[in-house]
Amino acid sequence: MYFASDNSGPVHPQVMAKLAEANQGYQMAYGADTMMNEVRDRIRSIFEAPGAAVYLVATGTAANSLALATLSNPWETIFCSPVAHIHEDECNAPEFFTGAKLTLVPGGDKMAPDALRGSILGEETRGVHGPQRGPVSITQVTERGSVYSLEELQALCGVAKEYGLPVHLDGARFSNALVALNCSPADMTWKAGVDAVSFGGTKNGLMGVEAVVFFDESKAWEFELRRKRGAHLFSKHRYLSAQMAAYLEDDLWLKLARQANANCARLADGLRAKGAEFLHEPQANMIFAAFSRAKHKQLHEAGAIYHLWGAELEGGDDDESLACRLVCDWSIGTAEIDQFLSLL
Amino acid sequence: MYFASDNSGPVHPQVMAKLAEANQGYQMAYGADTMMNEVRDRIRSIFEAPGAAVYLVATGTAANSLALATLSNPWETIFCSPVAHIHEDECNAPEFFTGAKLTLVPGGDKMAPDALRGSILGEETRGVHGPQRGPVSITQVTERGSVYSLEELQALCGVAKEYGLPVHLDGARFSNALVALNCSPADMTWKAGVDAVSFGGTKNGLMGVEAVVFFDESKAWEFELRRKRGAHLFSKHRYLSAQMAAYLEDDLWLKLARQANANCARLADGLRAKGAEFLHEPQANMIFAAFSRAKHKQLHEAGAIYHLWGAELEGGDDDESLACRLVCDWSIGTAEIDQFLSLL
Amino acid sequence: MYFASDNSGPVHPQVMAKLAEANQGYQMAYGADTMMNEVRDRIRSIFEAPGAAVYLVATGTAANSLALATLSNPWETIFCSPVAHIHEDECNAPEFFTGAKLTLVPGGDKMAPDALRGSILGEETRGVHGPQRGPVSITQVTERGSVYSLEELQALCGVAKEYGLPVHLDGARFSNALVALNCSPADMTWKAGVDAVSFGGTKNGLMGVEAVVFFDESKAWEFELRRKRGAHLFSKHRYLSAQMAAYLEDDLWLKLARQANANCARLADGLRAKGAEFLHEPQANMIFAAFSRAKHKQLHEAGAIYHLWGAELEGGDDDESLACRLVCDWSIGTAEIDQFLSLL
Amino acid sequence: MYFASDNSGPVHPQVMAKLAEANQGYQMAYGADTMMNEVRDRIRSIFEAPGAAVYLVATGTAANSLALATLSNPWETIFCSPVAHIHEDECNAPEFFTGAKLTLVPGGDKMAPDALRGSILGEETRGVHGPQRGPVSITQVTERGSVYSLEELQALCGVAKEYGLPVHLDGARFSNALVALNCSPADMTWKAGVDAVSFGGTKNGLMGVEAVVFFDESKAWEFELRRKRGAHLFSKHRYLSAQMAAYLEDDLWLKLARQANANCARLADGLRAKGAEFLHEPQANMIFAAFSRAKHKQLHEAGAIYHLWGAELEGGDDDESLACRLVCDWSIGTAEIDQFLSLL
Known part of the structure; x- marks a missing residue:
């Protein structure tokens, strides 16, 4: 009777099998393994985003922090829920990687569009004095087990877009939200206005892999450099690829x-x-x-x-x-x- | 005929077996798994250091950067070889995590004690103007395949100690050096004057695990916070523990x-x-x-x-x-x- | 009829006169000028703190950011009012210098002891996951023109001390508060529990000088290094010293x-x-x-x-x-x- | 007989007079003072650069660090002389503000074009592993009292441009070099290939003012935000403007x-x-x-x-x-x- 967390259970057997399969012979390191090519293609296909930049890291905090760092500048503020994982549970990692501040949008765990607009309006009205407006980070599933509807996501992204702000989706439980909404990954991301997503696997049967997907591929090289500089590029990357490959195969993730x-x-x-x-x-x-x-x-x-x-x-x-x-x-x-x- | 790198080969079967063994039932996350207790005890025993603080991370760059950040201050300089991995191959990760500068000790890949002393003497003679003297980082095996003898290590650490500087050992290939020297882990670390070691596993048969060992346990809590803030704390930590457990079992590492x-x-x-x-x-x-x-x-x-x-x-x-x-x-x-x- | 800000008016003539007086002959640079010795002694005397560490910088944001960086660690959170200058008006400078997060204590511009306690209790209950508790920063005069009574200051510092947290006082308008309370500088700082104060001059007749005073002199060297690393150490420091000397002479500041x-x-x-x-x-x-x-x-x-x-x-x-x-x-x-x- | 430094002597009387002149009535703060408009125009005219972005800060270290931060990314390396002020005398301020590493071009205090090319070629040949190539920083007058000829500056900038790298000129002693070369400010900067210059005043008769000039005005807003975030924006900015105004008036600087x-x-x-x-x-x-x-x-x-x-x-x-x-x-x-x- 173990209900403490979705990071306490075992890895799915098919993932273990794929790791064993990947454990043959030699492979180029640092993401140049052949399986990563398949994973990249598969994620692009799943997201209906043929030009997306796709990367793997091993922790959700790394996925969030690196994605946000790529979307923001150190003189900006990132808008999020007061109970967002990036605020409450990452020991200042987002601040470390981005240099930015977090602005907590008043309300409950779900951000409301009007509250978000209010927070956005509250910033950057005084030239250089306050931080500038930066990305909006939405957590789907929220930290309290709620799921934003597509309409809610669209409305939040719409507010962000009004002010020209990029949107990050913390999808540590992306799959759980997706099957709850019974929609497509594209619906829940770029079609709603999301620019980058932390596509979680660790909480859903993997050992420790999260994909970061940028729908604007111009962010790709910067992300790669930030990942390396953050010490999050794996030499034996094939074992990240293998986990993600198993995850996507035959819709295991769903x-x-x-x-x-x-x-x-x-x-x-x-x-x-x-x-x-x-x-x-x-x-x-x-x-x-x-x-x-x-x-x-x-x-x-x-x-x-x-x-x-x-x-x-x-x-x-x-x-x-x-x-x-x-x-x-x-x-x-x-x-x-x-x-x-x-x-x- | 694959001689490109020691991060290109497969994971040893005993490691895969231990991962499968660890993949049973539920475990507390974030390092509170039961296998980590065994690993900690075993590393303390191997290093004859009952009070050592022992942590696992997944990349060598993380091990080095976090260890150095814990040993240094952002206004200091870290002394290392011009071909050190921390200088040439980590895309500014050490600077990112420490805030410090690296001072390259003139010479070849092996630092010479006199050259190290010269570099140390070259810093901090002008009050606040230059960076202050910080840790010395030694790479064993060096990036050019050389092994410091115990006498050489002692001499380098001795110079560091003269000036009160802590010593870090980048042991990405620790095991290869150890068997080359045919000495004990204690001889090659704290007995020689090393304060913290990145004890590598990834290049020697693991999937992606390095231990960081501090012989002064007062650094423990700071390291834990830095690891989390660096997004390097694994939720499903048991799979790091399992790799290291297999590595140490029956001296597989040696x-x-x-x-x-x-x-x-x-x-x-x-x-x-x-x-x-x-x-x-x-x-x-x-x-x-x-x-x-x-x-x-x-x-x-x-x-x-x-x-x-x-x-x-x-x-x-x-x-x-x-x-x-x-x-x-x-x-x-x-x-x-x-x-x-x-x-x- | 200029009521826009207290940084818009002229410098007091006695300050200009002292600058002219200081503008004679040669002086050692970087704080080793003779006038700085007098200033240090005078501030120690005014604060009844013979062992205090005393430094001058040129902007209030520098004083606050450097003081807080010296009192905190990058994995901590700094408690302050939602309208604190360090939060609203310094474009992430406190985050840049400290690496820490700011936690906004709910309420108005004046922090209430219970609200502060609530915020403190809300942090650091989950090991490494959230940021750790760091300094409390109090603004006196507040950004809304209110003045904390000595009792209020003592109560706030008392809460901080219960949890072992250092207290910083942003005293950009220190003098205005002091004369409003008609108390001594010691009463309003260390006697109430304040560990470090930004003692403002710029808003009260100077050209651009703030003193940072640490009542615990063990912070002195770290502050000096942080000041230099932050590019806030003046070569021709005598002109900062002169301003502060004029300010303190014959109680001009009061x-x-x-x-x-x-x-x-x-x-x-x-x-x-x-x-x-x-x-x-x-x-x-x-x-x-x-x-x-x-x-x-x-x-x-x-x-x-x-x-x-x-x-x-x-x-x-x-x-x-x-x-x-x-x-x-x-x-x-x-x-x-x-x-x-x-x-x- | 005081030959210790050019930051030890007095401020020129005309500068003191201009400060007194500026000390009348009220002025908008934070750089919106009327005298700054004149200073900006005058510097643009002197540099024959009508679109240049012009800012004032109070220390040379701030000018250098902020200019370099605006020209670089944190995963890059900045090329400079082994005796550059940014390397030896700023206590890691450039690393703090930029996040980048410094690469010391082998040789004496003057960089030679071939040595610079060698250093550039030595970086960024291994994808994300090493730092990427960043700005070249040239010190004119050098820290050893030498002056690069225009041909030498052009050659260095030419090498930088071959690789698409921006060039920063640390001109703490810009005026001394200019009169030594008997050339125009444009010749010594943008006409030679310099993108941004720290145009020093402090060592040449001012109290503490350096201008930062970007010949590409697209850097302007980022610099303003970085200056504020670095706590280097003066509220009573008019006293910086006044110093620079006096400096430029009737060619006092020359x-x-x-x-x-x-x-x-x-x-x-x-x-x-x-x-x-x-x-x-x-x-x-x-x-x-x-x-x-x-x-x-x-x-x-x-x-x-x-x-x-x-x-x-x-x-x-x-x-x-x-x-x-x-x-x-x-x-x-x-x-x-x-x-x-x-x-x-």
Whole structure:
């Protein structure tokens, strides 16, 4: 009963198999491996973007930080949600790589177009004194398990475009959002107005690979230099390529995302039936729910692993309602979910 | 006949097996996996350094840059060889992570103690005007395939210590040097005066893992923060741990390094017999040799893959002697070496 | 009728005289001038801090950025007001010099101790993932013309100290606050818990000099190196020293601040009498007041110069109330103030 | 007898007078003062560059660092002399502002075109691995008192242009070089191939002002943002403008440079007559000469102030020849020079 994070489960067997397949003979290093050519073509095809620049890195923070650095200048500010991963969970990596500031758009985890416009209007009205307006970074799935609809994405990108600002999509859970929306990758990115996307794999069955895709290929060389300077270019790059190749083959990425979201829906339905309250409506593979400390204790004793959310297990009244975060990846079995629910 | 680099060959099967073994069930992310505890203990034991701080990253550039950033301040200069990897091959990553300058100690690829002292004396004699003296970074095996003797290492560290400067060892080929010297890891590091080491695995059979070891554990927390801020902390860290665990198990690391060095010696002996000239005496797993363009062409046509060194295959006289770099990893077969030699 | 800013007026004649006095013969460069010794002693004496480290720079942004860089680490966050100069008006200079992030403490221009505690508690609860807690930066006079009482300063510093965080005081208008509180410089700084202060002069009659004072002298050498590396060490430093010497001589700094505050009070009283509304209670030398567009137009036509605050002169209804900022320095004459008031 | 540096003498009286003149009434801050418009026009006219972007900063290190940051990218290397001020005397400020590395072109203080070409060819031949080729920075007058001829400047710029690299001229002693060459500012800059110049004033009679001139005005806005972000934008900018205005008025800058060079020539002639040896042929306002310790001691006792060059006054044989640096600014009197010579 492991619901702590979607980075805690195993790598999918097909990915392991592809790594073994890639582990034959000699390959040019640093991204010049033959499998990378296939991966690049496949991602361009999936995104319906034949001219896209496609790169692989090993961590989501690297994907976000390097993409944003390529889209921004050090005297700019990057607009994002107050709970964005780039703000809360990357220990100043975005500031380190970009030199820029982050401006937190007021509101919840989802940015609203008007709030974004308000934040944009709040900057760069005083010449050189404040930071200049820079990229907008949108997280899809959000850090609270919500999914922007295509209309919402288009509206946010539309505001950015009004002011000539590039848009970055933090897609650490891109696949989970995509299957939730049942749309195409192009719909969720460049057709909506996104300029660059961190296309995540690590949280969806890979060992550690994220693609960075720029729909404007003029950013390609700068990104390559930034990746190397950031120490994120792998010599034995073929093992990144192999993971991504397995991910894309036969739509494994979509299959795993569907499994994760289905697991999450099963768990959410069960929680709802047991009377749990939801802090956010679960739309992908994460649940933020609240139920009594007594039940948390029971689950804890039975070996369930997950994070309480702004709360402590020990101390306090057993009746008190405590929030928690429950994350499902593809590998959670229905038996485990049902066991968890039965303990409630 | 692949002698282009020791990052071009496959991952050792035992490493793949350990990855499969690690790929079971759930594990805490970000370095809190159980295998990392074993790895840490094992490295401390191998280095006879029970209090050492031990971390894993995925690239050699990350290991070097983060280690140096932890040992230095942005107003300092780092002393290194003019051909050091940190100077020539990391696209300003050390400058990015440290903020410091690199001072190139005059001479060849091996730094000489007197030259190092001269460079140190050349800095920080004018108050705040020049950069202050910072760490000394030594590359072992050097970028030209030479190995510092223990006496040489001690002498260099001794000079650094005279001026209170910390010492970093870039050990991307640490294992190859160790078996060449036939000494202990402690001899080649802290007993000689080294404060932190990039203990490489990627060039010796791993997929992409380097350990950073600080003999002074007070650097631990700063390193952890720098690693995260540099986007080099892996969520699914267990797969880094697994590689390193396999590497250390039953001294695989030493076995592979011995194989690589033996391959290199066989190749060097053959080259010598064929009358090739050596730019540097090969002491580990790299050869810098020169022979006629005609022979290079012949090898090239037969499918041999390696880098010419400051020379072009096409154009010029067939008799002209052209330098090349030949690198052996553990996986090169003797058959291939002999085939290569037979073509000369 | 110039109320646009306290950086628009002339330099005080005694400062010009001291510059002329300093302009004799030869002086050692880079802060080794004899007058700097007097300045250092005098500031230590004024602050009752015999061991303080004292440095001069030429801009307020340099003073703040360099002081904060010396007090923080690049993986930390600096706590400040949402309207702090370091956040709104320095084009990412604090981020550039520190590498850190700024955390905006919710609330108005004055930070409240509970809000500060809340922000501190919101950080660094997740290991390396978020930025670590760094310095608290307090602006005195605030950017909205308010003055923290000694009790308020003590309370804020007290919260910082609970968490072991250093405190920086942005005292661009230090003197105006001091005479408003009628306390000692020690009271308003180290006795309240401040570790380093940007002690402003430029807005109070100087040409361009701010002192940075560290009450913990162990920061001295680092600051000197950071100042040089930031290109903020003046070769002909004697002209910075001279300005500060004149400023401190015979308490010119206090006299000018009293004049500025008195000018402001006269203006505020007049505005109040004319029925203007105040966005903030003016406590030092700045007024944020609102009155009708018609009156603004009248003043504008009569040649009054000041900034509207989030409003445009043109367009809209003449009866509409528009906010403005009115700043008084020492040099504003009462005649001008009365002329301004008579136009209302 | 003060020959320690050209930043030790007084400010010229006409500059002080212009500061007093500027010290009237109110002026817009941050470079919007009326005098700056005149200065900009005058510099454009002097350089025969009507579209040039012209900015003022207060230190030479700021001028160099900000100009280079505007001309380069953080993954590049800047080519300069091993004794360039940006390398030896700015405590990593260029690295801080640019993020780039410095590549030291082998040779003496003057770069030779072939050596520059060799250094350029040595970089960027390995894709992303090494830093990319960035700007060439030329120091005129060099740090050893030499002056590049126009032919030499053209040749260096020509090499840079072959590789598409921008050229920066560190003209801390621009005026001294100009009067030595007896050419026009345009000849010594854009006509030779220079893209941006640090046009120094501080060492030639000003209090602390350097202009940065970009002949390509498309760099203007980026420079403004970098200046602000570097904390180098002055609020009371009029006092920078006033210094530069006085400097340019009636060719004061040329007059002072001629005086300094004439002083230097008188001193050099005298030294030659006394049998001193010259390390470099003095061509502007600096002398590097050697004579016996005994004579140095005598001068020292008589109150002469200057720097020994890589030597110590105390200890050693009185007959030993010790090198020294002697710098003349405009303010040195012939009486002092003759007194100095008479002591030899």
